[in-house]
Amino acid sequence: MRPVPGKTPRVKRVVVVGGGFGGFHCARSLSRMVPRGTAEVVVVNPTDFHLYTPLLPHVAGGLVHAPDIAVALSRLRGVVLCRGNAVDADLDAHTITVLSTSGERFELPWDRLVLAPGSVTRVFDIPGLQAHAHGFKTLTEALYLHDRVIANVERARVTADLAEREALSTFVVVGAGLAGAEFVAMAKRLATAAAPRLRTRWLLLDMAPAVLPQLGEALSAKATDALRRLGVEVRLGTSIREARPDSVTLTDGTVVPCRLLVWTAGVSASPLVQRLGLPLDRGRVVVRADLSVREHPHVYAVGDAAAVPDLTRPGGVCAQTAQHAQRQGPVAARNIAASFGYGELTYYRHRDLGMVADLGGLSAVADPMGLRLTGPPAKLVTSGYHLLALESTGNRLRVGTDWLLHALLRTVPISTGLVSDASAALVAAEQLSIYPPLPQEASTPSRQPSPVA
Ligand SMILES: Cc1cc2nc3c(=O)[nH]c(=O)nc-3n(C[C@H](O)[C@H](O)[C@H](O)COP(=O)(O)OP(=O)(O)OC[C@H]3O[C@@H](n4cnc5c(N)ncnc54)[C@H](O)[C@@H]3O)c2cc1C
Known part of the structure; x- marks a missing residue:
């Protein structure tokens, strides 16, 4: 691609916040689209890898080794990696504040900013939920859940106390979307492999009327049948109203003794984007079809953190899926390149491939x-x-x-116990406490992702 005549080329800096599906593909496309020496692409990400989340259930189920679903960000040729989290931004001064993994805080100037920090587990105001439930979005959480399932059934097998055995061999998973349905299936198989003679009880709950509703009625019914054949109790129109260390109370009032509660009932956009003063739609940054923010045209947002208009369904916004995020990244890259004078502006339009x-x-x-x-x-x-x-x-x-x-x-499953209870807790595993408090949070002692409708 050649610069548009009349424009003076100079090195611009594009900062991409997040090296996940959206950020990875944006940075890669951009580094290929603009001539060398024209733009510096910096990816700010807390890890040096892009996590392939759709295989997290395979890690939790012991089918795949954790590092095998982590793609090194060093594969991004010509892209600079800045290890840390963006915790704030001044959109008028064109800077972001980075909290590095070694604890330093510094400002990073940019000419174009791409927000791709993804989402965090969406929690509700349910007593005990944040303290006793585990999320399922990170490698830490997947490894921890793998170990906890094995540890619980191993303890259940040897305890003589029947009530204790029942609680240890009961597992409650809330959220029957992709993460919850795949996790419950893989984890149930893992528990059976670890303790073939122990009878375990698995509950999959969701307020929605269907398992995996995004797959349509017929396939959703097939998935429900498959889970029930596997021995999972699928309870729809049901969630929990209280969580305790040794039991949960369901919304129908039933008390279920259990020692592991997994919460996958939806996501909300990264807490970062709530702090930037940008227009939000149910917590996600409102962007135009070219993925830029109307009020700040040099700021772009993609993936789970963005409310991207779905041009194939006028009036709707794109679902929060890897499929959309990884296609939105290159579109943002193309439009940034166009803003530098290379190539043409384009809109994001993608029909779901299933x-x-x-x-x-x-x-x-x-x-x-x-x-x-x-x-x-x-x-x-x-x-x-x-x-x-x-x-x-x-x-x-x-x-x-x-x-x-x-x-x-x-292979007989083993639990390495490398992930501690503290580091697998929701707030720690998803780094929810690194952001400055919102004005309404400043007076409350703990920070948590705001539940958005
Ligand atoms: C268990 C599970 C299974 C799934 N299965 C599927 C599936 O089968 N198909 C599908 O389409 N989707 C699936 N999804 C959803 C999919 O993972 C997301 O929609 C997708 O990852 C969104 O991409 P993203 O780029 O917006 O965010 P992510 O891929 O989550 O990337 C965000 C990146 O930003 C980093 N980050 C976060 N905060 C900051 C910050 N403040 N500063 C800098 N970096 C930051 C994160 O560490 C991460 O690297 C699944 C999700 C889960 C949890």
Whole structure:
């Protein structure tokens, strides 16, 4: 691409906040679109990898090793990685405040800013929820849940106290979307492998009337059947109204003794974006179809943190999925390049290509481009999709090998216990306490993601 005649090229800095699906693909496209020496692309991210979240349930279920779903950000050629979190920004002065992983705080100037910090577990004002539930968004949480499932069934197997055994072998998962449905299936299989003779009880709850509603009525019903055959109690129109260390109370009043509560009932945009004074739609940054913010045209937002107009469904906004985020990134990159004089402005328009859900074993449901698949054909499509979507050949080979070895060898699961209870707690695992308090939070002792409707 050539600069538009008449424009004087000079090095501009583009800061991309977040190296996930949106940020990774934005930075990669941008570094390829503008001529070398024209723009410096800086990715601010707390880790040096991009996490392939759709395979987190495989990590929790012990099918895939954790590092194998982490794609090194050093693969982004010509991009500078700044390890840390953006905790604030001055949009008029064109700076962001970074809290580095070593604890230093500094300002980073930018000419264009891309907000791609994703989302955090959405919590509600349910007594005991934040203290006793675990989220399922990070590698830390996936590793912890893997270990906790094994540890609980191992303890249940040896305890003579029947009430204690019942609580230790009961698991409650709230949220029957992709994260919750896949987790419950994989974790149930893990528990069976760890303690084949122990009878475990698994509850999957959701206020919604269907499991995996995004897959449509027919596939949702198939997924529900598959989960019930696996032994999962699927309770729809039900959630929890209180969580305690040793039990939960369901919204229908039933008290269920349990020692592990997993909360996957939705996400809210990163707390960062609530602090920037930008227009928000249910917590997400409102952007135009070119992914820029009307009031600050040099600021762009993509992925789970952005409310992107869905041009295929006028009046709607795009769903918070990896599929959208990874396609929005390159569109933001293209429009930033265009703003520097390289190429043309474009709008984000993407029709959903369908979803895939892996329920472990040979059980899966998928609707690639509207084709409804279940069982082994769906499993094939699901596995192929993940391997293609992973961004590096090395990661693909390692994940494929993990699956193969898991299928061939009947490995006895072990829990390493490397993740402590404290670091797996919701606030710690999702780094919710690093942001300056919002005015309404300043007087309250603890910070948490604001539940948005
Ligand atoms: C268990 C699970 C399974 C899923 N399965 C699927 C699936 O099968 N298909 C699908 O389409 N979607 C799936 N999703 C949803 C998908 O993961 C998200 O929609 C997608 O990751 C959003 O991309 P993003 O770029 O907005 O955010 P992310 O990919 O989450 O990336 C955000 C990045 O920003 C970083 N970050 C956060 N805050 C800051 C900050 N203040 N400063 C700097 N960096 C920051 C984070 O560390 C992260 O690297 C799943 C999600 C989960 C949790």
